[in-house]
Amino acid sequence: MNEYPLNPDLFSDKVKMEPIRAGFGRGLKAAGEADDKVVALCADLTESTQVELFRQAFPDRFVETGISEQNLVTVASGLVMAGKVAFASGYAAFSPGRNWEQIKTTIALNDQPVKIIGSHAGISVGPDGATHQMLEDIALMRVMPNMIVIVPGDSIEAEKATLAIAKNNKPSYLRMCREKTPIFSTDKSPFEIGVAYILREGHDVSLMGTGTMTYQLLAAARILAGQGINAEVVHIPTIKPLDREIILASAHKTGRVVTAEEAQIAGGLGGAVAELLGEKLPTPILRLGMQDRYGESGTPAELFDFFGLTGEHIADKVADFVRDTPQYHRD
Amino acid sequence: MNKRLTIDQLQSKANDIRQDIIRMLGAAGSGHTAGSLDLADILAALYFDIMKIDPSNPDWSDRDIFLLSNGHTVPVQYAAMAEAGFFDKEELMTLRKLGSRLQGHPERTKLPGLENTSGPLGSGLSQAAGYAYSLQYMDNNKHRFVYTIMGDGELDEGNVWEAAMFAGKYKLSQLIAFIDRNNIQIDGNTEDVMPLGDLAAKWRSFGWHVFEIDGHNIQSIIDTVNMAKAITNRPCMIIAYTIPGKGVDFMEYDYKWHGVAPNSEQTETALQELKASSDSEDTK
Numbered sequence: 282m283n284e285y286p287l288n289p290d291l292f293s294d295k296v297k298m299e300p301i302r303a304g305f306g307r308g309l310k311a312a313g314e315a316d317d318k319v320v321a322l323c324a325d326l327t328e329s330t331q332v333e334l335f336r337q338a339f340p341d342r343f344v345e346t347g348i349s350e351q352n353l354v355t356v357a358s359g360l361v362m363a364g365k366v367a368f369a370s371g372y373a374a375f376s377p378g379r380n381w382e383q384i385k386t387t388i389a390l391n392d393q394p395v396k397i398i399g400s401h402a403g404i405s406v407g408p409d410g411a412t413h414q415m416l417e418d419i420a421l422m423r424v425m426p427n428m429i430v431i432v433p434g435d436s437i438e439a440e441k442a443t444l445a446i447a448k449n450n451k452p453s454y455l456r457m458c459r460e461k462t463p464i465f466s467t468d469k470s471p472f473e474i475g476v477a478y479i480l481r482e483g484h485d486v487s488l489m490g491t492g493t494m495t496y497q498l499l500a501a502a503r504i505l506a507g508q509g510i511n512a513e514v515v516h517i518p519t520i521k522p523l524d525r526e527i528i529l530a531s532a533h534k535t536g537r538v539v540t541a542e543e544a545q546i547a548g549g550l551g552g553a554v555a556e557l558l559g560e561k562l563p564t565p566i567l568r569l570g571m572q573d574r575y576g577e578s579g580t581p582a583e584l585f586d587f588f589g590l591t592g593e594h595i596a597d598k599v600a601d602f603v604r605d606t607p608q609y610h611r612d
Numbered sequence: 613m614n615k616r617l618t619i620d621q622l623q624s625k626a627n628d629i630r631q632d633i634i635r636m637l638g639a640a641g642s643g644h645t646a647g648s649l650d651l652a653d654i655l656a657a658l659y660f661d662i663m664k665i666d667p668s669n670p671d672w673s674d675r676d677i678f679l680l681s682n683g684h685t686v687p688v689q690y691a692a693m694a695e696a697g698f699f700d701k702e703e704l705m706t707l708r709k710l711g712s713r714l715q716g717h718p719e720r721t722k723l724p725g726l727e728n729t730s731g732p733l734g735s736g737l738s739q740a741a742g743y744a745y746s747l748q749y750m751d752n753n754k755h756r757f758v759y760t761i762m763g764d765g766e767l768d769e770g771n772v773w774e775a776a777m778f779a780g781k782y783k784l785s786q787l788i789a790f791i792d793r794n795n796i797q798i799d800g801n802t803e804d805v806m807p808l809g810d811l812a813a814k815w816r817s818f819g820w821h822v823f824e825i826d827g828h829n830i831q832s833i834i835d836t837v838n839m840a841k842a843i844t845n846r847p848c849m850i851i852a853y854t855i856p857g858k859g860v861d862f863m864e865y866d867y868k869w870h871g872v873a874p875n876s877e878q879t880e881t882a883l884q885e886l887k888a889s890s891d892s893e894d895t896k
Contacts, residue, residue, distance in 0.1 A: 357742060387739060
């Protein structure tokens with residue numbers, strides 16, 4: 282099993298909070314320092330997607346495209362034809378929300394190393410409301426052959442993921458959120474594309490999360506422990522390729538699976554895990570996330586509460602699920 | 613190309629390309645005839661005179677770049693590539709067939725010498741602009757050029773105008789684009805389906821230098837590209853007026869040939885006509 286050091290301040294008031302996109306900004310600059318083929322494009326969101334750090338360090342390798350997401354990714358495709366590794370940043374609602382076909386035809390079909398950076402994803406973008414809360418991007422990008430899909434859990438992991446996709450020579454999607462979120466990993470925590478990590482061992486139920494929801498699952502597991510339910514927490518930063526081995530092993534061990542994501546469960550992490558289990562190891566599954574509906578305006582905290590995606594709400598739902606569901610595949 | 617071809621020889625190449633197109637589409641039983649035929653003169657000029665390319669080394673690092681944006685006309689590109697020696701002409705007959713490198717729309721990973729994947733309209737100009745941006749601003753390379761061709765119906769796509777603004781802003785002087793102004797699209801004439809109006813004025817207003825030429829006059833195509841190369845402070849758009857179905861009498865000007873391939877009888881008739889015009893040129 283992989284050793285995964287967790288932030289010791291995880292459940293204290295002192296836990297450091299930082300937007301996931303901040304890690305991306307640092308990672309992109311570092312990737313630019315490591316490889317002069319790395320270039321960045323942005324569609325009028327240089328500051329908010331944190332490409333600003335890169336732009337200041339490498340002004341000659343930064344391309345402003347204006348508010349034009351179709352142009353953003355197709356220009357990126359042209360830059361990659363000319364030998365570059367291109368990071369194309371925008372809001373996930375518009376990229377890949379608006380330019381999916383261009384990403385498919387000019388990037389993924391060609392297996393070219395354009396990195397689509399979708400910022401401000403999920404309900405945590407808050408008051409902007411449903412139009413700007415991208416919830417379908419995981420599903421949209423996961424069905425695209427050749428595409429790598431990564432949803433980092435915190436800013437430290439986002440930095441590592443950015444450096445990793447700068448070197449993977451594949452079309453890749455990196456999903457980020459706007460809000461400050463608690464940092465649960467450490468500089469020493471591992472990150473590798475395609476690998477899932479056991480953050481907490483348990484034997485009653487497997488809680489599998491991606492992105493910001495992993496922290497909420499850790500919080501839920503702590504509450505559940507107080508109720509005598511021993512939950513395993515699996516962090517799945519790479520949605521594609523999925524770490525089948527870790528997921529199947531955990532499902533086999535606990536016999537009950539819960540998935541959680543700040544996205545539509547249809548086609549998202551919940552969809553991916555359900556497909557895998559359905560084929561290889563049919564297991565009762567509870568999928569938490571957006572249940573075939575759009576978001577709405579509110580503060581991020583209000584919305585997590587409203588949609589039942591806080592540690593407390595998740596713990597309640599998992600407790601019911603565990604009570605009502607027999608364990609499958611127990612050795 | 614070691615030895616420069618004469619205009620007569622280039623016209624003969626264009627005729628060969630047209631015959632290849634008819635044979636390929638006849639064998640395939642589906643595909644886009646009108647636009648493929650009308651681009652034969654531009655492709656002959658590009659592949660046999662204008663572009664710096666090496667068919668025996670498609671990835672040559674010093675090559676010029678060609679992106680066909682209206683990918684449905686790819687039979688003309690396959691024919692030009694085969695005539696130029698990128699692959700054997702026999703392979704043209706595999707067009708659109710299972711296992712072929714000659715997909716119904718061009719795919720970069722399938723065939724060496726294809727720079728892009730296209731078909732869904734509106735993206736080629738942005739890709740060409742991205743490449744030209746890299747040459748001009750990142751690679752300090754001033755001697756390679758990026759060529760692209762769009763259909764006129766393609767200009768209905770918003771992506772095109774995003775690219776127009778982008779290339780204008782950055783004065784991408786190594787970008788030379790063509791519009792195949794044949795006035796047809798699937799549903800009819802372009803000015804009925806979605807009027808394009810004064811195209812030259814539109815592109816000028818985006819910061820482009822615009823030329824308007826007869827897209828079947830090879831001398832004019834070559835001269836215009838030479839002028840375009842000499843313009844170093846803006847991208848160039850060459851609006852090439854063409855006749856859809858050019859070279860085959862019963863196809864010319866008829867939008868119904870946009871997305872249809874000739875049957876065996878029509879294939880024979882078309883080939884006879886093209887051969888006859890080729891013979892008459894030879895005896896001139």
